[in-house]
Amino acid sequence: MTDGSPTRILLVDDHDLFREGLRELLSIEDDLDVFAGANNGAAAVTLASAQRPDMVILDVNIPGDNAATTVRHILEVSPDTRVVILSLFDDPAVVRELLAAGAHAYLLKSVTREDLVSTLRSVAGDSGRMMLSISRRSFEQISRSNLRVLSDREVEIVALVAKALSNSQIARRLTITEGTVKRHLRNIFAKLGAVSRIDAVNKAIAANELSSRSD
Template identity: 65%
Template sequence: MTPPAESDVSITIVLVDDHALFRHGLRELLSMEPDLVVLGEAGTGAEAVVMAARHRPDVMLLDAGIPGEQAAATIARTLAVAPDTRIIILSMFDEPAVVKELLGAGAQAYLVKTVTRDDLVATLRSVRGDGDRVMLSISRESFERVSDGRSSILSAREAEILALVAQAYSNSQIGRRLDITEGTVKRHLRNVFTKLGAVSRLDAVNKAVASNLITVEKPAAPAPRG
């Protein structure tokens, strides 16, 4: 058994998959770890959002093919009601377009269902302990295709937030200006860092400007004196 990273801290989890047998097996597997606590299960995207709002879990394990709505929509709705929940995608496939879409939507990790038990447990502990880390367990080919395209697209909201970062706004100031929570700002910035391969706010701004993804506003020139 892999020893827990922090034995005195439990990691709470919600399982979301439309196959009850898979959920039950996963619950049994995770129950073997003393620091992992499964709070509940859901079989659809709508049920997942209700569970997230009710329990505010540390981590949600979400099937990429969950019925009822697109996984990206479930991620967005989950983070709206539980912004501190880390979302790990479990999928039978590692199609690069899907990987990019779900990471861009706010998922913290993307694992194929052939992942080992030890790797799954390690990922749960890692994303709970480090909110800025993105974990992948996909084929090398898919990883290369995801990496090649990561700097090509920022959502309108991500570009808007990064433009404010370029103007030296803090996360709390950005949240107030855009009428969103500071946690939502941080989530968007994590997505930006992932897409741009950036290591800091300044690095993200510089890369976005160089790629013409955002335009940094220049200070207005002083009015001529009459």
């Protein structure tokens, strides 16, 4: 997404009219290309596997698996894809679940066109940046809540980083690709605000992520 070519976007929403409207809205931006659409989670995963989009814009309420599961499956088949949630739901628990699954941004459908485009460009340009456009009430509840920041898989990876394992060693231990390990580490850094592997481990311990959920 840094070679000057447009960001290739897969749009996932079960409302055909909304998909077409958003595709038309984004079509005037030279650096954003909505090249395909899907109306359910399974179709989204299949397209992501075949086309490896730069970005997926995903609605929460789609047929099939819940959105968090769909996000995880998309990132399993296309680790470098960046997922942006565009939803009607202003629910802090839903926001945290989607971010923990690996989403890079969570926006409400009430967002302005300018803010949407700005967010898409920010996420496309920086894989470690997490973008939120939710109500102040939801943000405050997320900030105060005891909901876990890291997914179980991310906790596994931080625990192995703490043992000084390299990315390739972690990949072999967990039977996943090295690219998937790198994608998880980018998400971990973003969620914890970490700047290095050691910093991520220290912040995970400080947040009680490792001590309560790893051996």
